[in-house]
Amino acid sequence: MESYFVRVDEKEFGPVSTAEIRNLVDKGSFTKDDLVWSEGMDEWVAAKNLAELNQIFNTEDNNHGPYKNKLFAFASGKGGVGKTVLTASIGVGLASMGSEVILVDGDLGGPDLHTCMGILEPEHTFFDFYSLQKDSLSEITLDTPIENLRLISGACGTLGLANPKYFQKKRFIRELKTLQADYIILDLGAGSSYNVLDFFLLADEKFIVTTPEPTSMYEAFGFIKICLMRALNRSLREHPKALEVLAKEESNRPGKIQLTIPDLLHKIEGVDPKAAVTSRNVVNSFRPKLILNMVKEKDDIKEGMAIQAAVMELLSVNVQYLGYIAYDASVRDSVRGLKPFLLHDPKSQASQDLSALIRVNLLGKKGFKEILKKRKWRKHLNTHATEYPDIDMLKDAPICSVNCFYWGDCEYQDGGNPCRVRHLEPVLKD
Known part of the structure; x- marks a missing residue:
């Protein structure tokens, strides 16, 4: 039986059979760009260049297999907790x-x-879909600079003005889950409007993002209670x-809880x-997940367990x-x-x-066999980071000068330099 020596992330191992290589490919631990020792060429070559292995990767490329179609919804009790980022x-x-x-932008307000x-x-x-300019959600998905990652962009006011009925929300969720994807990630607006609550409750996995600040913790608890009362x-x-x-x-007023x-x-x-x-079935089946963001002190980590205990009690x-x-201050830089x-x-x-x-808590990937995949993932992230386009919003901004209508009245006036306001026009356009 044919066997090979392979090299992954500068580490060599083998001999491995074709079946074992196929198994590594299925697990994501070996790709067509990883190296295999070729005795005929007396050198390391990319696996995709060996005819006897090429069929493995052709199968991998052309048949994704069944999509998981799992819908994740991310919400927060209040704004400013870094949920969208x-x-x-x-x-x-x-x-x-x-x-x-x-990625699906479900923030109906902004x-x-x-x-x-x-x-x-x-x-x-979304406006193109709801105004029937496009027949399906797949037609409004946008490519992003990241391979395998697409986006459905929201349109300010579109869903809010439509004020969809509950059956329309269920239809929308069903259509989302027909898209060819393993994970559909719905980023909901802050707060607890009925739209946010219903989309959150209809998701397969429900995530609440909060910070250790007392107001954020209070709002997160209130959001969980209002969600539960809505479901009941x-x-x-x-x-x-x-x-x-x-x-x-008074299910819509979490600050006045009379009964547990x-x-x-x-x-x-x-x-x-x-x-x-x-009611008990509803309560037992409601199992949201909590992510604590922007933690500054070690003691703050315990706040996640505190809200977990309070919600249970x-x-x-x-x-x-x-x-x-x-x-992390670098997060602010990334937003800019x-x-x-x-x-x-x-x-x-x-x-x-x-x-x-993501790897351990969200996907449950742990153990020694995950080490190779973890290294490969880091390698992919570094590649994406290098190739991701840099955006200079000031590049095409007009120069601040006396020709501007607001000259003399603008607090951002800085003559001779790119305008610090009008470069935002593409973002603020309706």
């Missing part, structure tokens, strides 16, 4: 591992995911007496035992604390450069924290 880098990380990923990806003027947006309300539409109990708890969820379920059981069974909801991302921070500086502390969170 984090979501963009999670998309980059998953795509760099070989998964097909689509979409900005496209700018995080360095796309100032999206060719297509929708599941108990055929149980009017149970709905009356919920109404008394266990007490609430007990009251529901007193008026409608069947509704109580349904008061709401009976099992929140999985995925981990934390350290505060319109580049995901995972690519702006792959070696930064925030990038390392996110890399570990």
